[in-house]
Amino acid sequence: MIGIVSYGTYIPRFRIRVDEIARIWNEDANAIKQSLGIFEKSVPDVDEDTATMAVEASREALARAKIDPKKIGAIFVGSESHPYAVKPTATIVGEALGVGNYYFCADLEFACKAATAGIQICHAMVKSGMIDYGLAIGSDVAQAKPGDALEYAAGAGAVAILIGKDPIAVIEATVSYTSDTPDFWRRDLQPYPSHGGRFTGSPAYFRHIVNAVRKLMEDHGYTAKDFDYAVFHQPNAKFPQRVASMLGFSEEKIAEGLLVRVIGNTYSASSLMGLCSILDKAKPGQRILLASFGSGAGSDAFAIYVTEKILDFPRNAQVWEKAKNGVYIDYGLYLKNRRMIR
Amino acid sequence: MVPRFWRKIKYRYDVVASYCENCGNYYYPQREICPKCRRKGKIKDAKICDEGRVLSYTILDGKCIALVELENGTKMLTEVCGKVEIGSKVRKAFRRYGEESEDGIIYYGTKFVPIESDKKQKA
Structure with a gap:
């Protein structure tokens, strides 16, 4: 039996309300909330990005799995906001987790489904016997042009899924x-x-x-x-x-x-x-x-x-707890945290 | 600058300090020689705990720079993301330190974040 052995999530601490974004662009916040069904979104701190969030989610997954990081044979990070255009985010994650140096590693890009592609690859590699454990990560600091409709929805967060045998x-x-x-x-x-x-x-x-x-x-x-x-x-x-x-x-x-x-x-x-x-x-x-x-x-x-x-799997802190435990910021701090103003 | 950063990755990405087997003290950042035992010291790398408390702090260029004492007694000077007071509990977090330039490498490493009272904090 192969599947999810452990999982970890990371949601940055800050939130901005749809009302606050709509105030800047003089749009009808209630109409937007009605049409999108979104009320607020997560915003990273000024020193957070796809790589840092990927590390945080992965650390939670590894702590819950209670396995030696060196047993991880593959790391794939799916994102459309990798900090480097050339230099894999997955190498930064591997180093921070202490996986060692002998592991398969690549960044994946397929818009919002790159991480599930990573799960499929890890699943196949465990099934074939190439690796014992594979880590598939989805992490994004979603980009949205100020004033575009995407700005109301583009959030930030990361999930790490550890694939292996004898799963939960x-x-x-x-x-x-x-x-x-x-x-x-x-x-x-x-x-x-x-x-x-x-x-x-x-x-x-x-x-x-x-x-x-x-x-x-x-x-x-x-x-x-x-x-x-x-x-x-x-x-x-x-x-x-x-x-x-x-x-x-x-x-x-x-x-x-x-x-x-x-x-x-x-x-x-x-x-x-x-x-x-x-x-x-x-x-x-x-x-x-x-x-x-x-x-x-x-x-x-x-x-x-x-x-x-x-x-027997440790499941705290739960995702909804993390999602609801935010600190609200205004549009000025939002721009600063997203490094749009420096 | 690239090699200088690269050499420190091991110590910055996780809290890896120096441990002296002679006197039993931990030092961060890492040392080549034990400042107490000098020649008699036996220094080795030691990964240390994830949590600690703030002994003191100051605000420098809008950033909170704190002296943090970890659970095993190691003291480290580090940035804390969020508001703290003396005695606040903090835990390690993986963050950006900065970047060389717009087209240069990005520096990552360990900072700390407050553990409790997330709800009480104001941005």
């Missing part, structure tokens, strides 16, 4: 659906991403997630009833709610993992943060559907089955 949650099956769909992109040397507005919906988010999940169900004989929880990528609160109803999942099944309302879209960490908040509560014998989405575009769907091992 087995990865029973995984399926990916990929196509060349330019719904959201960032050209080389550009500081902020661009997007196709409404085009990010039907041809991108919905098509890819629905096809990945339906194929997973067809190939492996699941129906929506077989899952106790479902978690989807969360660019806002509306998209995951709609895709859940399209696939036959009730509101209750996605409620636990819907963190976007209070921390925004944490990009590579988004769907995994939801998964971790579900694992915080999950009981042995429960099954979770996870479907990420990465613009460009693709979706990775997983069937995850919780084992008895979760009963």
Whole structure:
């Protein structure tokens, strides 16, 4: 049995309210909250970035797993905000964790689904016997142009998933659906991403997630009833709610993992943060559907089955606790923390 | 500057201090020679605890620079991110120290953050 042996999360301490951003741009905050279903988002400190958050999440995962860091055979960091264009974030993480020098290592980029691709790679490497443990990390300080609609949603956070044998949650099956769909992109040397507005919906988010999940169900004989929880990528609160109803999942099944309302879209960490908040509560014998989405575009769907091992697994501090424990800042401090003013 | 930073990565990314097997004292930053035992000292690297408390602090260029005593008695001068008082409990955090330049390398290392009263703090 191969799957999730441990997990760790990191949400930076600061929050900015949608009302505060709307005040600067003279927009209707209530209309934005209504349309996105987002009320506030997480903001990193001035000295935090994708690498520092990846280290913090990974340290939590390793402390919970109680394994020697040198047993980790692979580290993959998925992000669209790597601090370097050339020089892997994963090397910084490996060094900070004390993994040693003999490990497979690479940075991954597939918009918001790079980290679930990392899980698939680690899963395959453990299954093939190449490694004992693999660490897949999703970490992002989401970039948004001031004044763009993305600014209300682009949050920050990191999740580290340790893959190995004898897990707390087995990865029973995984399926990916990929196509060349330019719904959201960032050209080389550009500081902020661009997007196709409404085009990010039907041809991108919905098509890819629905096809990945339906194929997973067809190939492996699941129906929506077989899952106790479902978690989807969360660019806002509306998209995951709609895709859940399209696939036959009730509101209750996605409620636990819907963190976007209070921390925004944490990009590579988004769907995994939801998964971790579900694992915080999950009981042995429960099954979770996870479907990420990465613009460009693709979706990775997983069937995850919780084992008895979760009963002895340390799960504090819980994700929701971290999400709700924020310090509010104004737009000026937000710009300073994001290093937009120096 | 790159080699100078690179040599210190081991000590900065995690709290790795020097331990003298002769006198039993810990020193941070790391030392080549024990300041107390001199020639008789036997210095080796030692990874030390993650938590400590603030002995004293000052605000320098808007940053909180504190003298932190870790649980095993090691004292280190470090930046604390967030507001603290003398006696505040802190734990290690991985943060950016700075960067060489816009196109230079980024310096990472250990700083500290307050453990309790997150809710009471004001930004």
